[in-house]
Amino acid sequence: MLQQSIKQEIHDDIQGIWTTVLGIKETCWKCKKPTTLAAGLRFDCHVGITQADDSNGFLIFDDDTSDIIASVLNPVVRQQCGVGVIRMRYSRTADANYLANGCVHCDAIQGNFPLRELIDAAHANHGSEAKAHRAMTTLVRLRLPQWVMHELERRVGDAHG
Numbered sequence: 001m002l003q004q005s006i007k008q009e010i011h012d013d014i015q016g017i018w019t020t021v022l023g024i025k026e027t028c029w030k031c032k033k034p035t036t037l038a039a040g041l042r043f044d045c046h047v048g049i050t051q052a053d054d055s056n057g058f059l060i061f062d063d064d065t066s067d068i069i070a071s072v073l074n075p076v077v078r079q080q081c082g083v084g085v086i087r088m089r090y091s092r093t094a095d096a097n098y099l100a101n102g103c104v105h106c107d108a109i110q111g112n113f114p115l116r117e118l119i120d121a122a123h124a125n126h127g128s129e130a131k132a133h134r135a136m137t138t139l140v141r142l143r144l145p146q147w148v149m150h151e152l153e154r155r156v157g158d159a160h161g
């Protein structure tokens with residue numbers, strides 16, 4: 001439901017917050033080929049949700065953001081950027097199903113735990129989060145509607161509370 005309504009509104013909300021969906025390159029653990037993972041959302045301006053936890057305008061791909069990211073990465077964008085399908089996948093690490101990245105070649109799960117390690121390493125290697133984000137791949141830029149921002153705020157707020 002959420003995904004469908006985002007798709008309908010995504011292109012006409014001129015009040016929305018400019019947002020970049022960032023991707024990060026990874027070598028698939030299974031087939032050893034390069035693939036790109038959806039890494040997170042970066043907001044052009046500081047918004048409430050990212051100020052609260054000092055996340056530098058960036059929300060990582062996780063249970064709070066994955067359905068929104070999946071809904072804006074259509075097949076054309078994924079193909080252009082070499083991003084695998086985001087869908088419900090079983091993670092042995094988490095012993096649970098969740099919306100996860102997959103390899104563009106072999107469709108193996110690229111889980112959220114190794115993704116977070118990859119991003120932490122990028123932050124460390126580049127010396128700052130801002131530099132690390134500039135080194136990532138821009139998958140798509142769009143205006144996220146206000147109601148999606150409010151939904152994100154509610155989720156992130158709940159997670160912290």
Ligand SMILES: [Zn+2]
Nearest residue numbers: 028031103106
């Ligand atoms: Zn693979």
